Amino acid sequence: MEKDLEKQLQIIGMGTEDILTMKELEIIVGDSIIKNNPLKVKLGLDPTAPDIHLGHTVVLNKLRQFQDLGHNAVLIIGDYTARIGDPSGRSSLRPELSNKEIDRNAKTYMKQAFKILDPEKTELVKNSEWLKNLSFEDILGLTSRFTVARMLERDDFKKRFKGNLPIAIMEFMYPIMQAYDSVAVEADVELGGTDQRFNLLMGRELQKDMGQKPQIAVTMPILAGTDGTEKMSKSLGNYIGVSEKPSEIFGKVMSIPDNIMTDYFKLLTRLRPEEIFDIEEDIKKGSANPSIAKRKLSRIIIEYLYSSDDAEKAEKEFDLIFKRKEIPEDIEKFNLKGKIAGNSRIWIVKLLVDSGMAKSNGEARRLISQGAVKINGKKVEDENLELEIDSLNEKILQRGKRHFKKIMTV
RNA sequence: GGAGGAGUGCCCGAGUGGUCAAAGGGAGCAGACUGUAAAUCUGCCGGCGCAGCCUUCAGAGGUUCAAAUCCUCUCUCCUCCA
Incomplete structure (x- = not known):
């Protein structure tokens, strides 16, 4: 374990949005150094989608930093909470996922998450382990510790309430469940994105209420996507997936x-x-x-x-x-054989469409007129060009600077 | 249940009878430049073997020489009232 308190705090603090509270963190880290007792750092992931992108890895990286400093990670797969879906930042109720989908997502999710995390220092648990065994009485007990006024402090709930939009009672349960997770694993620290701040604080409150030491909430900023402005997300198309080439x-x-x-x-x-x-x-x-x-x-x-x-x-x-504007080594091959029926020549426009380089004849013509199409590095100038099919084998069809296809005719 | 408003191309959004394949922006693609697939500038951005033709403005009908624009019905969404 890293013994230098200052150094630890500096590394932990790097890139964070907020630490609640810094003072408590100092004490708890100092304590763990003296007693040589690693902290339990909690991170909950809801497997609501099968793939993760760099935006998701921000918290994973922070968690890995904790591990590298000698602390332990408790990774909670929110298989139970995923069924409801975190309403954070949502303006409407989200559709429920089936158990099957959740399991499938969880698998790929974890595989990708462990590209970042150190498995030796990770305890992996599912929150269904404790949540599904709670009785109605237990749940009533938990809910009595929170108030509606407190729930409505959360911005997205407040907005919906003011805007007369529905808030399902069930949605109020989400922060409570996440808070209970912290109690169940006795977390010392919980990580999350800034949108998780409310949920992390609820964890603190519930722990305090139930006689545990409140966790430190560490929030990380939202990562901007490749466009540099919007947050990274799959639906905006500005993401970098961890499983990409x-x-x-x-x-x-x-x-x-x-x-x-x-x-x-x-x-x-x-x-x-x-x-x-x-x-x-x-x-x-x-x-x-x-x-x-x-x-x-x-x-x-x-x-x-x-x-x-x-x-x-x-x-x-x-x-x-x-x-150097050269041609890369591994180029996707494109088999022309299946596309031609007895003809010995092929029209360049058709070749572009058949190979998937252009979506339509119109686009193909456009690309040619813009000087974007090359065969073996030689620019195609004439959109009426007819090519001998036999002469095309293993030739490289190029569109723009970065799209290549190797033509196969055998 | 009642009153009103809105639905336009990948997205946002202008357009209220012909000059509309539909302004503008964003995204995307291409070209130039560069330090990179940054930034900036320029061009393209429904389909068709394309100087012409075809199909688009929620859906279905209708009026008209002519409809994204007018009328009828249907669907969806929003706002206000109960």
Whole structure:
């Protein structure tokens, strides 16, 4: 375990939005160092979707940092809570998920989460283990500890209440269940996104009420997506999935706007705080080329998710395509054979559509007129071009800078 | 149950009888530039072997030489009242 209190606090604090309360954290960490007794750091994940993206890894990274400092993670799979769905930030009730879906999601979710976490220091539990055994009486007991007024302090509930939108009583149960999770695992610290602040605080209150030491709530900011403004989300299409190919991740990270780069360093890497400050300074002063820092960022992220080998390969491929404008090594093949019926020639527009390079003839024509189409590096100028099929085998069809297909005719 | 409002291209949103394949923005794609797939600038952005034609403005009918625009019905959403 890291014995230096200052250092621990600095690492824990890196990138956080809020720590409630800092004072308590100092005491509890100091205590754990003296007694050599690792803290129990809780993180609850609701498997409501099968895949996670970098936005989800922000809290996972923080948890990993705790582990690297010598603490233990308690990862709670919210299989029970997922059925209801966290109403945080929601303006309406969300549809219930089936148990089957939840189990399936939980599987892929965990696999992806352990790309970040240290399994040796992770206790994995499902909250159905304790929640499903509560009797109605137990639940009444729990609900009596909370008030409607307190619930309505939460912004999204307040808005809905004022706006005369429905709030199901069940939705009030969500924060209570999450709070009870903290009691069940006796958490010392709970991590969550800023949207979780209310729920984390409820955990504190319930623990106090039930005679436990209240957990410290550590909240992390919401990660911006590749567009640099909206939060990262699948539906906005600005996400980087942890299961994407390394080369894809590399490119996507390189495409984030420069001004959110330091946020990415703080939230997605586990570099030492001094290193991050240095990078930040360099960028501010303009003394270092931002693209070099961004390359480093891309490599680190791929290293965490895959390996340093994969990171290196991804970077090489990136250079190949963008720096030297060459053709990458592994190109998706496209079998033309099935698409042709007895003809010996094919119209270039048709070839583009058949290979999936263009959605319609119109788009194909457009691409040609914009000078975006190349065959083996040679620009196609004429949209009426007819090609001998036999001459096309293994030729590289290119659209724009970064889309390649190898044509196979055998 | 009653009164009123709204539904337009991937998204937001203008358009109230012809000049509308439909302004503007965003997203996307391409080109230039560069330090990158950043930023910036430019072009494209329904379909069709495309100087022409075809199908679009919630859905179905109707009026008209002509409809996103007018009428009728249906569906969906919102606001107010009970």
